[in-house]
Amino acid sequence: MTSSFSNLSLAEPLARAVAEMGYETMTPIQAQAIPVVLTGKDVMGAAQTGTGKTAAFSLPLLQRMLKHENSSTSPARHPVRALVLLPTRELADQVAQQIKLYAKYTNLRSAVVFGGMDMKPQTLELKKGVEVLVATPGRLLDHIEAKNAVLNQVEYVVLDEADRMLDIGFLPDLQRILSYLPKQRTTLLFSATFSPEIKRLAGSYLQDPVTIEVARPNETASTVEQRFYSVSDDDKRRALKQIVRQRGITQAFVFVNSKLGCARLARSLEREGMKTTALHGDKSQDERLKALEAFKKGEVDLLVATDVAARGLDIKDVPAVFNFDIPFNAEDYVHRIGRTGRAGASGLAVSFVGGSNDARLVADIEKLIKKKIEIEAVEFEEDRPRGRINDGRRAWREAGEVGDPRDVLDAPRESREPREPRAPRPLRPAAAPRDPFFDQPYQASANDAAPSWEATAKSPASRSISANIKPKRKVAALFKAL
Numbered sequence: 001m002t003s004s005f006s007n008l009s010l011a012e013p014l015a016r017a018v019a020e021m022g023y024e025t026m027t028p029i030q031a032q033a034i035p036v037v038l039t040g041k042d043v044m045g046a047a048q049t050g051t052g053k054t055a056a057f058s059l060p061l062l063q064r065m066l067k068h069e070n071s072s073t074s075p076a077r078h079p080v081r082a083l084v085l086l087p088t089r090e091l092a093d094q095v096a097q098q099i100k101l102y103a104k105y106t107n108l109r110s111a112v113v114f115g116g117m118d119m120k121p122q123t124l125e126l127k128k129g130v131e132v133l134v135a136t137p138g139r140l141l142d143h144i145e146a147k148n149a150v151l152n153q154v155e156y157v158v159l160d161e162a163d164r165m166l167d168i169g170f171l172p173d174l175q176r177i178l179s180y181l182p183k184q185r186t187t188l189l190f191s192a193t194f195s196p197e198i199k200r201l202a203g204s205y206l207q208d209p210v211t212i213e214v215a216r217p218n219e220t221a222s223t224v225e226q227r228f229y230s231v232s233d234d235d236k237r238r239a240l241k242q243i244v245r246q247r248g249i250t251q252a253f254v255f256v257n258s259k260l261g262c263a264r265l266a267r268s269l270e271r272e273g274m275k276t277t278a279l280h281g282d283k284s285q286d287e288r289l290k291a292l293e294a295f296k297k298g299e300v301d302l303l304v305a306t307d308v309a310a311r312g313l314d315i316k317d318v319p320a321v322f323n324f325d326i327p328f329n330a331e332d333y334v335h336r337i338g339r340t341g342r343a344g345a346s347g348l349a350v351s352f353v354g355g356s357n358d359a360r361l362v363a364d365i366e367k368l369i370k371k372k373i374e375i376e377a378v379e380f381e382e383d384r385p386r387g388r389i390n391d392g393r394r395a396w397r398e399a400g401e402v403g404d405p406r407d408v409l410d411a412p413r414e415s416r417e418p419r420e421p422r423a424p425r426p427l428r429p430a431a432a433p434r435d436p437f438f439d440q441p442y443q444a445s446a447n448d449a450a451p452s453w454e455a456t457a458k459s460p461a462s463r464s465i466s467a468n469i470k471p472k473r474k475v476a477a478l479f480k481a482l
Contacts, residue, residue: 003025003026003031004024004025004026005018005019005023005024005025005026006024008026008034010059010063011063011066012105013066013103013105013106014059014062014063014066014102014103014105014106016105017101017102017103017104017105018059018102021101023055026052027051027052027056028047028051028214029045029047029051029052029053029056029212029214030052030055030056030059032212032214033045033053033056033057033060033212034055034056034059034060035060036210036212037056037057037060037061037064037186037188038060038063038064040064040186041186041208041209041210042186042187042188042189042206042207042208042209042210043057043188043189043190043209043210043212044189044191044194044202044206044209044210044211044212045188045189045190045191045211045212045213046190046191046192046193046194046211046212046213046214047190047192047212047213047214051214053160053190054094054095054098054099054160055098055102056190057084057158057160057188057190058084058095058098058099058102058132059102061082061132061156061158062099062102062103062106062108062132064156065081065082065108065131065132065155065156066106066108069106069107069108070107071107074129075127075128075129076129077129078109078128078129078130078131079129079131079150079153080130080131080132080133080149080150080151080153080154081131081132081153081154081155081156082131082132082133082154082155082156082157082158083133083135083151083154083156083157083158083177083181084099084132084133084134084135084157084158084160085135085136085137085140085157085158085159085160085165085174085177086134086135086136086160086161086165087136087161087164087165087167087168087170088136088161088164089114089115089116089136089285089288090279090288090289090292091160091161092112092113092114092134092135092136093112093114093289095112095134095160096110096111096112096134099132099134103132108131108132109128109129109130109131109132110130110131110132110133110134111125111126111130111132111133111134112133112134112135113126113133113134113135113136113139113140113143113149114135114136114139114285115136115138115139115142115285116284116285116288117285117286119139119142119143119146119148122139122143122148123143123146123148126143126148126149127148133149137165137170137173137174137177138170138173140177141173141176141177144177144180151177151180151181152180152181152182153182154181154182154185155182155185155186156185156186156187156188157178157181157185157186157187157188158187158188158189158190159174159187159188159189159190159201160190161190161191161192162189162190162191162198162201163191163192163193163195163197163198163331164192166195166197166198166201171201174201178205187205187206187207187209189201189202189205189206189209192331192334192335193331194213220334220337220338220369220371221337221338221341221342221347223341223345223346223347224337224340224341224346224347224348224349225346225347225348225349226337226349226351226373227348227349227350227351227376228350228351228353228362228373228374228375228376229350229351229352229353229375229376229377229378230353230375230376230377230378231352231353231354231378232354233354233355235378235380236324236352236354237265237268237269237272238380239352239378239380240254240269240322240324240350240352241272241274242378242380242381243322243350244274244302244320247320247348249319249320249348250298250301250319251295251298251300251301251302251303251317251318251319251320252301252302252303252318252319252320252321252322253302253303253305253318253320253321253322253336253339253340254269254302254303254304254305254321254322254324255304255305255306255307255321255322255323255324255325255327255336256304256305256306256324256325257306257307257325257327257328258306258325259280259281259282259306261324261325262278262279262280262304262305262306263278263280263282265278265304265324266278266302266304269302269304274301274302275299275300275301275302276300276301276302276303276304277291277294277295277300277302277303277304278291278303278304278305279291279292279303279304279305279306280305280306281306291303292315295315296315304324307327307332307335307336315339317345318339318340318342318347319340319347319348320340320347320348320349320350321336321337321339321340321347321348321349321350322350322351322352323336323337323349323350323351323352324352325352326351326352326353326354326358326361326362326365327361328361330361330364330365330367330368331368333351333365333368333369334368334369336349337349353375359375362375
């Protein structure tokens with residue numbers, strides 16, 4: 001099977017766009033899926049995230065749609081012919097951008113609709129006529145109910161990250177949307193895993209699909225170095241900073257399990273001088289897109305995120321992923337570390353293991369990826385003991401001396417330079433004999449009676465005077481009474 005885009009016989013507008021984007025060799029999912037989709041058959045595809053699924057389904061669909069390309073400006077001549085459904089706003093926006101680049105030299109129009117944004121601009125875009133519509137299920141239903149989107153001429157439907165859509169609870173929305181589509185259509189379903197729920201979904205809506213599986217389910221990429229460290233919750237930030245510094249990591253994803261934890265960690269790292277931004281569900285859509293753009297441009301070093309960003313984000317050359325929190329779902333571990341080590345590049349995945357609950361979650365990951373996980377201890381640089389020789393060596397160098405002071409200490413005794421004899425210390429004078437008076441026990445005498453002024457101060461009269469006077473003035477009042 002061909003592995004080069006130049007041998008794929010794409011239409012000239014698509015081939016030109018692909019060449020401009022620097023595509024040369026197809027990934028395994030592209031090499032297997034594109035020829036099948038070009039025949040018009042249904043596809044059930046499984047592949048790890050970051051393997052090029054977007055091109056695998058969009059390029060052949062655009063190729064087939066070009067056979068009935070329309071240059072008319074009339075919206076009616078540009079009905080929705082291809083529908084791509086995705087679970088998150090970020091993934092929908094990203095896929096829409098890719099499709100727009102592929103179709104830039106064609107007359108095919110594309111648009112994206114997702115929640116968290118005003119519907120009016122999306123409505124205006126839909127009213128102009130759109131052939132390829134990328135959407136999240138909830139917002140698409142809003143437009144269907146508002147009669148902004150009509151789906152009775154859809155020829156192709158793509159369910160991307162289908163397992164994630166089921167996890168989020170989109171199954172009822174998917175069923176409603178699919179009920180609006182023509183029965184005769186091509187359906188493509190892509191999922192990271194073929195769970196029983198995914199197989200039931202495929203059985204309901206796909207017709208005699210071709211199954212494409214380019215990697216074993218839940219297999220982690222061999223190019224990713226996976227390390228697990230036992231770290232207390234209080235020391236996780238310190239461990240993260242040390243590993244980033246030691247490894248010379250320029251950018252990384254840092255995954256946490258909660259929105260609150262995500263926001264707090266991002267603020268803490270920012271205060272400690274690291275260029276950091278947060279990506280979680282409580283951020284507005286505009287804030288989330290700006291955070292992603294800043295990370296892509298290299299303006300941000302650490303992108304602290306919840307699992308909303310764990311799947312589908314196509315950010316190239318991310319050297320490392322940190323699991324600040326071990327994910328509750330073992331499959332999310334696979335998707336998180338899939339952000340690094342992409343397209344054959346090497347990557348690092350570091351996971352911090354806290355208490356006994358984390359140990360149970362690590363055991364679940366072991367079962368899923370079928371690999372034994374070794375948990376290492378973290379040795380913090382600032383906690384290492386500093387010996388006297390190290391301190392002496394530092395003082396030796398700071399004084400401008402050449403070489404290492406240990407060279408002198410390790411030299412044979414006979415080869416060392418002779419030392420000048422030290423002058424004898426002067427003897428201390430002999431101590432004078434002790435006066436026996438100081439060894440006698442203490443005995444009170446008549447001369448030791450309390451002075452008259454002290455007795456007067458303790459009299460009832462003086463106490464009655466001092467009781468009515470502020471503390472700072474008691475001494476002066478006492479002497480007046482005398």
